[in-house]
Structures are given as C-alpha cells and as structure tokens.
Amino acid sequence: xxxxxxxxxxxxxxxxxxxxxxxxxxxxxxxxxxxxxxxxxxxxxxxxxxxxxxxxxxxxxxxxxxxxxxxxxxxxxxxxxxxxxxxxxxxxxxxxxxxxxxxxxxxxxxxxxxxxxxxxxxxxxxxxxxxxxxxxxxxxxxxxxxxxxxxxxxxxxxxxxxxxxxxxxxxxxxxxxxxxxxxxxxxxxxxxxxxxxxxxxxxxxxxxxxxxxxxxxxxxxxxxxxxxxxxxxxxxxxxxxxxxxxxxxxxxxxxxxxxxxxxxxxxxxxxxxxxxxxxxxxxxxxxxxxxxxxxxxxxxxxxxxxxxxxxxxxxxxxxxxxxxxxxxxxxxxxxxxxxxxxxxxxxxxxxxxxxxxxxxxxxxxxxxxxxxxxxxxxxxxxxxxxxxxxxxxxxxxxxxxxxxxxxxxxxxxxxxxxxxxxxxxxxxxxxxxxxxxxxxxxxxx
Numbered sequence: 097x098x099x100x101x102x103x104x105x106x107x108x109x110x111x112x113x114x115x116x117x118x119x120x121x122x123x124x125x126x127x128x129x130x131x132x133x134x135x136x137x138x139x140x141x142x143x144x145x146x147x148x149x150x151x152x153x154x155x156x157x158x159x160x161x162x163x164x165x166x167x168x169x170x171x172x173x174x175x176x177x178x179x180x181x182x183x184x185x186x187x188x189x190x191x192x193x194x195x196x197x198x199x200x201x202x203x204x205x206x207x208x209x210x211x212x213x214x215x216x217x218x219x220x221x222x223x224x225x226x227x228x229x230x231x232x233x234x235x236x237x238x239x240x241x242x243x244x245x246x247x248x249x250x251x252x253x254x255x256x257x258x259x260x261x262x263x264x265x266x267x268x269x270x271x272x273x274x275x276x277x278x279x280x281x282x283x284x285x286x287x288x289x290x291x292x293x294x295x296x297x298x299x300x301x302x303x304x305x306x307x308x309x310x311x312x313x314x315x316x317x318x319x320x321x322x323x324x325x326x327x328x329x330x331x332x333x334x335x336x337x338x339x340x341x342x343x344x345x346x347x348x349x350x351x352x353x354x355x356x357x358x359x360x361x362x363x364x365x366x367x368x369x370x371x372x373x374x375x376x377x378x379x380x381x382x383x384x385x386x387x388x389x390x391x392x393x394x395x396x397x398x399x400x401x402x403x404x405x406x407x408x409x410x411x412x413x414x415x416x417x418x419x420x421x422x423x424x425x426x427x428x429x430x431x432x433x434x435x436x437x438x439x440x441x442x443x444x445x446x447x448x449x450x451x452x453x454x455x456x457x458x459x460x461x462x463x464x465x466x467x468x469x470x471x472x473x474x475x476x477x478x479x480x481x482x483x484x485x486x487x488x489x490x491x492x493x494x495x496x497x498x499x500x501x502x503x504x505x506x507x508x509x510x511x512x513x514x515x516x517x518x519x520x521x522x523x524x525x526x527x528x529x530x531x532x533x534x535x536x537x538x539x540x541x
Contacts, residue, residue, distance in 0.1 A: 123140070123474055123480065123483075123497055124140045124141060124142050124480075125140065125141075126138055126139065126140040126484055126494050127139055127140075127318065127494075128488070128494060129321070129326075131305065131326065131329050131330065132330065132334075133305040133306070133329070133330065133332055133333070133334035134304075134305045134306030134308075134334055135305035135306070135308045135309070135310060135329050135332065136308070136309045136310070136488050137309075137310045137311075137312065137321070137325070137326075137329070138309070138310070138311045138312070138484040138485070138487075138488055138494075139311075139312045139313075139316070139318060139321055140311075140312070140313045140480055140481075140484060141313075141314075141315075141316065141317055141318075142313060142314055142315070142477065142480070143314075143315050145314070145315065145477075146215055146216040146217070146315050147213060147214070147215060147216065147314050147315060147477060148212075148213070148214055148215075148216060148219055148222070148312065148313070148314040148315055148316045148477075149211075149212070149213045149312070149313050149314050149477035149478050149480075149481045150211075150212040150213075150214075150222075150223075150226065150310065150311070150312050150313075150325075150481065151209050151210070151211055151212075151310070151311045151478075151481040151482060151485050152209065152210040152211075152212075152226070152230065152308060152309075152310050152311075153207045153208070153209050153308060153309040153310075153311075153485050153489060154207060154208050154209075154210075154302065154303055154307055154308050155206065155207045155302070155307045155308075155489075156169055156172070156173070156207065156208050156298070156302035156303060156307065157169055157203065157204045157205045157206040157207045157208055157280070158170060158203065158204070158205050158275070158278065158279075158280040158282075159205050159206055159275035159276060159342070159419070159420070160275070160298075160302055160340075161275070161278070161282075162298075163273075164286060164289060165282075165286055165289060165290055165294060166278035166279065166282040166283055166286035166287075167247065167278075167279070167280070167281050167282015167283070167286050167287050167290065168282070168290055168294055168295065168298050169203060169208065169280070169298065169302075170203035170208075170247070170280050170281045170282065171240070171243060171244065171247065171282070171287070171290060171295060172208075172295050172298045172299050173201040173202075173203045173208040173210075174201055174203070174243055175233065175235050175239070175240060175243060175295055176201055176210070176229045176230060176233045177199070177200070177201060177229055178233070178235065178236060178239035178240070178243065179233065179234045179235070179236045179239055180228050180229055180232040180233055180234060181228075181232040181234060182228065182232070183228065184236075185236070185239050188225070188229065191221075191225055192225070195214065195215075195218050195221055195222065195225075196215065196218075197212065197213060197214040197215070197218065197222050197225075198211060198212065198213040198214075199211070199212050199222070199225060199226060199229070203280050203281070204280065205275075205276060205280060205418060206418050206419040206420075206489075207489065209482075209485070210226060210229075210230060211478075212226045213477070213478065216314075216315045216316070219316065219320075219324065220324060223324055223325060223328060224328075227328040227329075227331075230303070230332075231328075231331065231332060233299065235292050235295050235296055235299070237292045240291075240292050240295060244287050244290065247281055247282070247287060248284050248287055250281065251279075251281060251282075251283065251284055251287075252284070258355075258357055258359055258363040258530040258531070259363050259530075261355055261357070261363075261530050262355065262363045262364070262365045262528045262529075262530040263365060264279055265353055265355055265365075265528045265530070266353075266365040266367070266423075266425070266526065266528040267279070267423070269347060269351065269353055269526050269528065270346060270347055270367070270368065270369065270423055270526055271344070271345075271346065271347075271423075272345050272346070272347055273345070274343070274344040274345055274346070275342065275343075275344065275420075276344070276418075276420065276422065301338060304332070304333065304334060304335045304337075305329065305332045305333075305334055306334060306335070306336075306337060307337060308332075309485050309488045309489055310325075310329070311481040311482070311484040311485040311488070312325070312481065313477045313480045313481045313484070314477045342419075342420050344420060344421070346368075346369040346421075347526065348368065348369075348521075348524040348526075349368065349523070349524045349525045349526040349527070350523065350524070350525055350526075350527075351526045351527070352526075352527045352528075352529065353526070353527070353528045353529070354528075354529050354530075354533045354536070355528065355529070355530040355531075355533075356531075356532070356533045356534075357530055357531060357532065358532055359432075359530075359531055359532060360431070360432070360532070361409065361429050361430060361431055361432060361531065362429065362430055362431070362432045362434075362435040362529055362530065362531030362532075362536055363429055363529075363530040363531060364426075364427070364428050364429070364430070364435060364438065364439060364527065364528065364529050364530075365425055365426070365427050365527075365528045366425070366426045366439060366442065366443075366525050366526065366527040366528070367423050367424045367425035367426060367525060367526065368423070368424055368521050368524045368525055368526060369421055369423065369424070369524075370415045370416055370417065370421055370422045370423045370424040370519070371415060371417055371421055371422070371424075371519060372417060372418065372419065372420050372421045372422070373417040373418060373419065373490045374490065374491070375417070377515045377518070377519070378417060379503040379504055379506075379507055380507045380511040380512060380514070380515045381415060381515050381519060382466055382504065382507075383459065383462045383463060383466065383504065383507045383511075383512055384449065384454075384512045384515050384516050385413055385414070385415055386462040386465065386466060387449065387454050387458045387459070387462050387512065388413050388445065388446070388449050388516075389411065389412045389413025389414070389426060389445075390412055390413055390414060391461075391462065391465065392412065394461060395412065395413075396445050396448070396449065397411045397412065397413060397426065397428075397442060397445055398411055398412070400441055400444075400445055401428065401430075401438055401441050401442065401445075405437075405438075405441065407430050407431075407434045407437060407438045407441070408428045408429060408430045408434075408438055409429045409430065410427075410428065410429055411426070411427070411428035411429075411438075411442070412426070412427055412428075413425065413426045413427070414427070419490075424519065424520065426442050426446075428442065431539075432531045432532045432535035432536045432539060433535055433536070433538060433539030434539060435529055435531060435536045435539060435540075436536065436539060436540035437539070437540075439527060439529075443522050443525065446520050446522045446525075447522050449512075449513075449516045449520070450513075450516045450517050450520050450522075452513070453509040453510070453512070453513050454509050454512050454513070455509075456509070459507075459508075459509050459512065463504050463505055463507060466504050467500070467501045467504050467505065470500075
C-alpha cells in the first residue's frame with residue numbers, strides 16, 4: 097500500500113503538470129488532420145525505432161454512464177475486444193499474440209482509449225485489427241456475461257485493498273450521485289442490471305467519429321497516414337452527439353467517514369471539490385500544489401508530517417483536473433494511533449499555505465521542476481501519443497509546448513497565495529479513514 101500511495105501522489109503531480117513541456121525541442125513536430133466525418137487526427141513522426149503507436153480516444157467515459165448503470169462505459173470498452181463480425185474473442189487474442197502487438201482498451205472517467213503498438217512491418221495488420229474491433233463489434237452475450245463476472249471478482253478483490261476502499265468511499269461522499277461519483281468499473285449492484293442491450297445502446301450513442309481523437313506517433317509519415325489510416329476512419333459513420341448537460345453536486349464537510357479494517361496502519365484520504373482542466377488558474381495551482389504536497393520529498397506535507405514528526409509512511413496531495421471539476425485530495429498513511437494527529441497537521445499545512453506567501457526558494461524550485469521535468473514524461477511513443485491526445489481533447493493547441501513554460505514561469509508568490517485562498521477550503525474537508533478505528537480513536541485521546 098505504501099507504493100500505491102506514492103504512485104497516487106506522483107499521479108497528482110502528473111494530473112496537474114503532466115501536460116507540460118519545458119522545451120519546444122523536447123517534442124517532435126506535430127500536425128493535425130480533421131477528417132470529413134469529424135474525427136481529429138494528430139501525427140508526430142519519429143523514425144528512430146521501427147514501431148508505431150496509436151491511441152484512439154472516444155469521449156465515452158464513466159461520466160457518461162446512465163443512472164443505475166455504473167460500469168457500462170468500462171464494460172463497453174472492454175467488450176470491443178470480445179468479438180467482431182469476423183473474429184471471436186479467442187481469435188482476436190491469437191492474432192494479437194501472433195503479431196506481437198499491443199491492443200487493449202483503457203477505460204476512464206471522461207473518455208476511453210484504444211491502444212495499439214505495432215512493428216512497422218505489421219502496421220497494415222495492426223490498423224486493420226484495431227478498426228475491426230472498433231467498427232464491427234458484436235458484443236456476444238456469453239462473453240459479456242463472462243466479462244461482468246470477471247469485473248465483479250476484481251471489485252470483490254479490491255475490498256482487501258484499504259487504499260481502494262478509501263478512494264471509493266471518498267469519491268462517493270464528495271460527488272454523491274454526480275457522474276464522477278461511482279467507480280469507473282461500476283459496483284456489483286450496478287453491474288447486475290447491465291445487459292448486452294445496454295452495451296449495444298451505449299456503443300451506438302457514444303462511439304462515432306465526431307467524438308474521437310486519434311494520436312499517432314513513431315515510424316510513420318503523413319503520406320502513410322493518408323493511405324493506410326484515413327480510409328478506415330472514413331468508413332466510420334458520422335452522427336450528431338446527444339447533448340446531455342453535466343449535472344454535478346458536491347458535498348461539503350467537515351465530515352469524517354471511518355471504515356473499520358483490522359490492519360496495522362490507517363489509510364487516509366481527505367479533501368473537497370477541485371477544478372476542471374480549463375480553469376485559468378490551473379498553472380498557479382500546479383505550482384501551489386507542488387509546494388504543498390505533490391513535490392514529494394520537497395513538499396511541505398512531507399517535510400512536516402514525515403520528516404519532522406515521523407508520523408507518515410507517505411503523504412502527498414493532488415488535484416484531479418478533468419473535463420469537469422474533480423477533487424482536491426491529501427493522501428497519507430500512518431499508524432492507527434497517529435491518524436488524528438497526522439490529519440490535524442495536514443489541515444494546518446493547508447491553512448498555512450492559504451495564509452502566508454511561499455518563500456522565493458520554494459517558488460523557484462517548484463517552477464524549475466515543473467518546467468524542467470517534461471522530457472521524462474515524453475520519453476517514449478506511448479507517452480507522446482497520450483500527450484498529443486490530451487492536448488487536443490482539452491483544446492490546448494499544438495503550440496502548447498511554447499506556452500507552458502511561459503505560463504508556469506510567470507506564476508508569482510502572490511498568485512500562489514491567491515489560488516490557495518480561492519481553491520483550498522479546510523472548513524469543507526471530507527476525511528475518510530480506513531483502519532483499525534478502535535486504535536485510531538485510542539490515539540486521539
């Protein structure tokens with residue numbers, strides 16, 4: 097669990113700084129094509145290795161799940177690989193293995209992604225297989241039922257993971273019945289009511305080219321894109337999107353939720369409503385959050401709670417910044433008997449960054465890291481394709497490499513204080529504690 101929390105803290109840094117570029121030359125030039133049926137295609141050529149990576153985003157994430165059918169988006173994405181008009185699930189698996197390619201689906205809250213990685217010599221076969229599963233799925237009833245059973249087993253296994261238990265409890269408490277409130281994979285209760293017809297209906301509603309972004313990187317040029325890839329995209333039938341307004345309600349604290357588990361350490365998530373990716377204060381918040389908690393060993397939370405007090409195994413903070421406002425979170429692990437003290441210290445650090453300017457040293461270190469760490473985030477084709485995909489999805493523009501270092505570099509200590517006061521609300525914090533609650537309560541006396 098310690099490693100999981102560290103990963104989550106790092107994820108927070110990526111969520112607020114993962115779309116960053118410190119140097120224009122860190123990324124090969126990219127170009128965009130908009131197809132007649134509405135799909136957006138972004139290409140970045142890089143010919144040093146004989147591989148091609150393709151990521152195909154469809155805005156059909158779990159936030160689109162109908163009420164009572166949590167997990168439908170995730171199931172639909174996975175079901176694309178369970179059979180087509182020409183191939184069974186077994187035949188698809190055999191084809192993937194024989195070609196030595198990567199072909200899978202990654203569900204998410206705002207969108208799903210189909211991932212393809214293929215050797216240049218097998219590019220035609222890889223593209224054909226990708227678009228066969230995308231455009232010709234049959235959603236076999238027996239395979240759907242097996243996938244649901246498999247997902248239910250995974251959900252049951254997560255009950256033994258205190259971090260997962262805490263994250264689900266926090267999300268349910270904060271987002272309530274809002275689209276971001278349920279797990280991407282759904283729950284055992286919601287999955288029970290999902291049928292093949294549900295999957296077919298969700299696919300028909302959300303899978304169309306105007307809802308898609310295709311990012312391609314690696315050993316492929318624009319002429320090959322036009323001859324090998326665009327013909328498949330052109331066969332994808334266009335349709336108009338159904339405009340469904342995003343309805344959200346966010347609960348406010350103070351509130352503490354305890355989940356009793358006979359474990360030796362408490363897993364704690366505390367936070368409140370966050371921001372969306374298009375928030376103009378995104379960059380100042382990136383700097384502020386780095387100083388507060390996402391900067392790992394240089395962060396205030398780490399220095400105060402772990403280094404100075406020795407109370408936490410790991411601690412960090414993050415902002416989820418998606419299409420719609422996500423959450424602000426502080427995540428930490430400590431001994432059960434230290435839980436209340438660690439929570440109190442975290443709140444004090446939140447209050448401190450809201451009440452006094454950060455030092456010049458903290459500000460400089462944060463900005464240097466956020467600007468300078470970009471090459472590590474784009475050091476392979478998959479990362480670059482993911483970056484291009486999100487740049488297009490969030491409307492950042494292909495000139496984002498030029499803009500990012502300027503936007504981060506212009507953040508001042510006054511900006512950090514301003515956004516901390518505006519977006520951090522210690523009085524509204526919802527706290528979830530997963531641990532031996534008897535020991536937690538004993539430690540607070």
